[in-house]
Amino acid sequence: MPSNENTKSQIKSRKRVAQHGEVFTNPREVNAMLDLVRDESFRLDSRFLEPACGDGNFLIEILRRKLSLLKDIKSPTEWEFQSLIAVGSCYGIELLEDNAEACRLRLFTEVRKQVGKKYCTQGYEESLRYMLRKNIVCGDALTYRTADGKPITFCEWTPIAGSMQFSRRDFQFDFLVNQTHQYSLFDEQGEAQSFDEPIKSYPPIHYTQLYRYEEQDTHSI
Numbered sequence: 001m002p003s004n005e006n007t008k009s010q011i012k013s014r015k016r017v018a019q020h021g022e023v024f025t026n027p028r029e030v031n032a033m034l035d036l037v038r039d040e041s042f043r044l045d046s047r048f049l050e051p052a053c054g055d056g057n058f059l060i061e062i063l064r065r066k067l068s069l070l071k072d073i074k075s076p077t078e079w080e081f082q083s084l085i086a087v088g089s090c091y092g093i094e095l096l097e098d099n100a101e102a103c104r105l106r107l108f109t110e111v112r113k114q115v116g117k118k119y120c121t122q123g124y125e126e127s128l129r130y131m132l133r134k135n136i137v138c139g140d141a142l143t144y145r146t147a148d149g150k151p152i153t154f155c156e157w158t159p160i161a162g163s164m165q166f167s168r169r170d171f172q173f174d175f176l177v178n179q180t181h182q183y184s185l186f187d188e189q190g191e192a193q194s195f196d197e198p199i200k201s202y203p204p205i206h207y208t209q210l211y212r213y214e215e216q217d218t219h220s221i
Contacts (some may be wrong), residue, residue: 006078012144018150030061043063044085045159051141053092059136063090063107067114080124081164081207083111086133088157088166092139093173100138107132130211131157144174153199165206167197 066086094100139146153172
């Protein structure tokens with residue numbers, strides 16, 4: 001279960017605190033910290049990485065700020081496309097699988113709540129779930145490895161203006177952290193940067209078909 005946002009509880013159990021040092025940040029503190037980078041947190045494509053994301057206290061507030069920018073969009077398909085730009089800019093690493101899954105569900109539920117009773121284009125929800133699976137990774141940010149020992153990788157989702165498509169490039173997390181001659185996906189200015197050595201590049205695909213990338217994932221490394 002996600003942490004209760006209406007309470008100040010910051011732990012799930014004393015055992016988890018002892019074993020994993022798990023303490024959640026209070027929403028009031030989250031928003032105070034995000035206000036320090038207010039302009040970036042309200043920019044749709046500004047990328048954020050939470051290296052110990054828990055069940056998503058930081059990422060949910062970031063996503064809410066980004067989605068608030070879409071309130072005046074009338075076209076359902078345009079809203080869906082723009083919402084995936086927002087989701088695709090939110091990244092998390094979490095040591096515990098139950099937290100990682102809770103974070104994915106929490107972000108998915110927030111988007112669906114914002115959609116409300118609007119019609120969803122076929123494939124949108126499946127693409128949304130797929131993007132969250134790729135962006136919220138169960139692993140250890142200190143070792144750069146997933147729970148099953150593989151290198152952590154992240155997708156760079158790039159919207160293609162005027163086409164309702166995204167292109168995708170995959171980068172290994174340890175390179176993003178340790179490289180010295182280029183900027184990171186998460187640079188200090190929040191600007192999207194290019195890299196000369198992605199693990200793999202994919203052809204552009206319509207936003208309702210992002211989940212079809214999964215067929216190629218086994219060949220990404």
